[in-house]
Amino acid sequence: MESMDLKTYLPVFIEESKDNIQQMSENLLRLEEDYGDAEVIDEIFRAIHTIKGMSATMGYTQLSNLAHQAENLLDEVRHGRIAVSPAMINGFFKVIDEIEEQLSVLGQTGEPKALDNRRLEEIKAHFAEARRADAGAAGKYRVEIVFSKDCLLRPARALVVLNQLAGVGNILHSDPPQDKLPSLDNLDKLVCHIAAASPQQVHDVLAGGVEIDSYTLEELREEAGQTSAAKPAEPQVNRNISTVRVDTEKLDHLLNLVSELVINKTSLQEAVASFPSLADDVEHLHRLTSELQNIVMNMRMIPLETVFNRFPRMIRDTAKALNKSVHFEIVGADTELDRTIIEDIADPLLHLLRNAVDHGIEPVAIRTSLGKPAAGKIVLRAYQTGNQVVIEVEDDGAGLDLDKIKAKAREMGLWQGQEPDDAEAANFIFAPGFTTSDRVTDLSGRGVGLDVVKKSIEALGGNIEVISNKNAGSTFRISLPLTLAIIQGLSVKCGDEIYVIPLSYIQETEIIYPDSIQMLGQQQIYMLRGQVLPVVFLADLLGFRDYVPPQEMSLVVVHFGERLIGIIVDDLLSQQDIVIKNVSWGQGYFSSFLGSTILGNGRIVLILDINNLLAGVKVREVKHA
Amino acid sequence: MLNQYVVFQLEDELYGVNILQVRGIEKMLPLTRVPNAPPFVKGVCNLRGSVIPVIDLKKKLGLPQKEDPNAKIIVVNVGKHTVGMTIDEAADVVTLDASEVEPSPSLVAGIDAEYISGVAKVYNRLLIILDMERILTADQINLLNELR
Numbered sequence: 001m002e003s004m005d006l007k008t009y010l011p012v013f014i015e016e017s018k019d020n021i022q023q024m025s026e027n028l029l030r031l032e033e034d035y036g037d038a039e040v041i042d043e044i045f046r047a048i049h050t051i052k053g054m055s056a057t058m059g060y061t062q063l064s065n066l067a068h069q070a071e072n073l074l075d076e077v078r079h080g081r082i083a084v085s086p087a088m089i090n091g092f093f094k095v096i097d098e099i100e101e102q103l104s105v106l107g108q109t110g111e112p113k114a115l116d117n118r119r120l121e122e123i124k125a126h127f128a129e130a131r132r133a134d135a136g137a138a139g140k141y142r143v144e145i146v147f148s149k150d151c152l153l154r155p156a157r158a159l160v161v162l163n164q165l166a167g168v169g170n171i172l173h174s175d176p177p178q179d180k181l182p183s184l185d186n187l188d189k190l191v192c193h194i195a196a197a198s199p200q201q202v203h204d205v206l207a208g209g210v211e212i213d214s215y216t217l218e219e220l221r222e223e224a225g226q227t228s229a230a231k232p233a234e235p236q237v238n239r240n241i242s243t244v245r246v247d248t249e250k251l252d253h254l255l256n257l258v259s260e261l262v263i264n265k266t267s268l269q270e271a272v273a274s275f276p277s278l279a280d281d282v283e284h285l286h287r288l289t290s291e292l293q294n295i296v297m298n299m300r301m302i303p304l305e306t307v308f309n310r311f312p313r314m315i316r317d318t319a320k321a322l323n324k325s326v327h328f329e330i331v332g333a334d335t336e337l338d339r340t341i342i343e344d345i346a347d348p349l350l351h352l353l354r355n356a357v358d359h360g361i362e363p364v365a366i367r368t369s370l371g372k373p374a375a376g377k378i379v380l381r382a383y384q385t386g387n388q389v390v391i392e393v394e395d396d397g398a399g400l401d402l403d404k405i406k407a408k409a410r411e412m413g414l415w416q417g418q419e420p421d422d423a424e425a426a427n428f429i430f431a432p433g434f435t436t437s438d439r440v441t442d443l444s445g446r447g448v449g450l451d452v453v454k455k456s457i458e459a460l461g462g463n464i465e466v467i468s469n470k471n472a473g474s475t476f477r478i479s480l481p482l483t484l485a486i487i488q489g490l491s492v493k494c495g496d497e498i499y500v501i502p503l504s505y506i507q508e509t510e511i512i513y514p515d516s517i518q519m520l521g522q523q524q525i526y527m528l529r530g531q532v533l534p535v536v537f538l539a540d541l542l543g544f545r546d547y548v549p550p551q552e553m554s555l556v557v558v559h560f561g562e563r564l565i566g567i568i569v570d571d572l573l574s575q576q577d578i579v580i581k582n583v584s585w586g587q588g589y590f591s592s593f594l595g596s597t598i599l600g601n602g603r604i605v606l607i608l609d610i611n612n613l614l615a616g617v618k619v620r621e622v623k624h625a
Numbered sequence: 626m627l628n629q630y631v632v633f634q635l636e637d638e639l640y641g642v643n644i645l646q647v648r649g650i651e652k653m654l655p656l657t658r659v660p661n662a663p664p665f666v667k668g669v670c671n672l673r674g675s676v677i678p679v680i681d682l683k684k685k686l687g688l689p690q691k692e693d694p695n696a697k698i699i700v701v702n703v704g705k706h707t708v709g710m711t712i713d714e715a716a717d718v719v720t721l722d723a724s725e726v727e728p729s730p731s732l733v734a735g736i737d738a739e740y741i742s743g744v745a746k747v748y749n750r751l752l753i754i755l756d757m758e759r760i761l762t763a764d765q766i767n768l769l770n771e772l773r
Contacts, residue, residue: 589666
């Protein structure tokens with residue numbers, strides 16, 4: 001093939017290689033849990049082999065050589081000449097890092113870059129160490145240990161033995177479980193499953209063990225589901241679904257056309273009243289367009305897996321750097337979200353997960369003294385409820401120090417008078433510039449706070465809250481709309497114009513009259529069930545001149561950050577699904593609006609960006625009397 | 626090298642836009658005005674299902690205002706963006722050789738030279754050729770700077 005032609009394959013090469021290294025990364029994490037899993041080793045082998053072959057075809061010799069070296073090492077493992085070792089796994093992760101970097105450079109410039117020499121040295125060192133690992137085939141063994149009669153603290157002794165065994169292999173399972181041992185009074189025998197490079201190493205540990213009466217060691221044959229440890233997101237079981245890669249721009253265009261069709265259909269429905277004979281046809285058209293719309297919306301949905309997949313590795317590295325032990329679990333990675341949202345959710349989640357490892361999970365010593373399992377647990381959970389997708393980051397760590405937060409919040413003027421309840425206090429951590437931490441670690445506390453996380457979630461039309469229990473852990477719950485292309489909105493009238501307020505901002509609505517609006521200092525207020533509610537006229541926010549409010553008006557109570565603010569409009573019109581249309585140019589001029597939508601009659605209606613609109617006005621903090 | 630220009634009238638002057646940048650000329654469409662936007666943004670309109678902003682070209686160029694009942698919208702494509710601009714009357718399409726287009730003097734008809742890519746003579750009148758890209762981007766860049 002001509003090298004000219006190959007350029008056209010570059011995007012495919014990059015996409016497929018990304019898939020391959022993603023798989024490799026997942027499988028390496030699995031391998032780390034269980035050194036003896038031959039199937040996982042085969043998977044990794046296949047992935048690196050594919051990368052090798054494809055990069056050679058594309059003419060990226062250096063990349064192909066690197067993959068070749070990794071493949072060779074793995075081949076020796078497959079033939080039982082060397083055992084899986086931490087050095088090998090670390091080396092492979094470095095290989096992945098290098099390939100990732102290569103791919104990103106290729107994506108940007110179309111040309112391969114020279115390999116990173118420092119990283120190559122590291123890889124070489126890791127691989128050399130890996131080759132020194134015992135040539136005995138790695139295997140899984142069942143060990144049964146009976147402690148001598150005169151051994152006094154048998155549970156403690158068992159812990160010591162387990163620790164020693166962990167030095168030569170990977171403990172897969174123990175009975176009684178490792179974390180239960182400290183609380184036991186007595187113990188007859190200890191059974192554990194270990195993945196070790198060779199049985200000899202296990203023998204060496206046990207034979208020299210103090211206060212061990214007798215032990216047995218037998219090799220375990222392949223059994224599925226041996227590990228109780230957390231695994232990264234399961235890949236889809238059915239891998240042979242046939243798929244086509246489509247340019248996302250085409251998808252966007254398709255969605256636009258379908259939205260067009262929906263709008264057209266709506267106007268047809270309105271017009272059909274005068275042509276009763278067409279009613280059936282229009283009804284049929286309605287069903288077809290609805291189905292078409294569903295399918296197109298669905299095509300834009302991708303599973304969260306694509307984002308979640310990168311986290312196990314990050315948690316592993318972070319936990320290692322902090323010398324903490326963390327079990328990471330992913331639940332519901334197949335939950336789907338609109339592509340545009342998925343792209344923007346990764347960073348906030350990364351931030352929350354890092355925080356969970358860094359601030360949430362306590363050091364091992366503290367955990368054991370509290371009677372908690374030594375390894376902390378972090379769960380990343382996603383599920384759909386109605387029109388929303390919820391993503392939770394849950395840890396079983398220290399929880400938030402509410403007293404400290406309340407004190408700090410008071411200092412910052414976030415509350416006065418009556419002390420906020422715990423749920424309210426916990427959510428102060430999202431306030432801009434909020435930190436109770438006096439130290440700055442390498443990982444977090446570098447100034448990018450939770451307020452940024454909150455902002456980016458809100459920019460996606462979602463919200464975030466935290467639930468925390470002292471010493472039991474914290475849960476950050478993010479709710480997101482299923483899609484950004486269609487939102488639920490309330491259309492309101494203001495002067496001669498119609499605007500849409502996204503339903504997600506709205507707390508409640510009420511009919512009010514001009515004389516029930518009072519002045520408190522410079523601020524217009526309304527007493528809503530005995531509470532002071534600051535209010536503003538939408539006409540003022542939009543700079544309408546010569547606006548005369550009607551005698552009967554509507555109040556829309558919206559969330560603005562932590563507060564409620566009333567927006568006064570002339571009238572409420574209807575609540576409906578709104579297809580958001582972006583304006584073709586000049587977004588900068590439309591800062592008061594999220595976008596626009598076209599009504600059935602062809603009229604354009606603008607969707608209010610509540611956050612931006614209210615950020616522009618000084619709604620004075622109203623103090624409770 | 627020959628270029629074609631769409632010629633239209635604003636008040637008493639003739640203006641031209643490179644035909645490659647013109648998507649079409651529409652009669653006036655119903656506009657939805659955009660609060661809090663600068664005065665030259667006349668509103669947004671529904672152009673066969675796309676929401677496009679409409680710019681009041683006279684205001685943008687700083688020309689005197691007279692409401693013209695025959696006002697039309699010229700729809701231009703600049704890069705990925707589609708924008709409508711109000712004009713008084715579309716006259717014609719002219720073909721000009723590059724040599725016929727002269728660089729603009731610093732100020733023509735009271736319009737800032739940065740919006741003008743050149744001038745030419747057609748029908749014995751002065752044709753002011755507008756640089757659409759500059760008209761659209763100059764302001765966006767200013768706006769971005771303000772936001773910072």
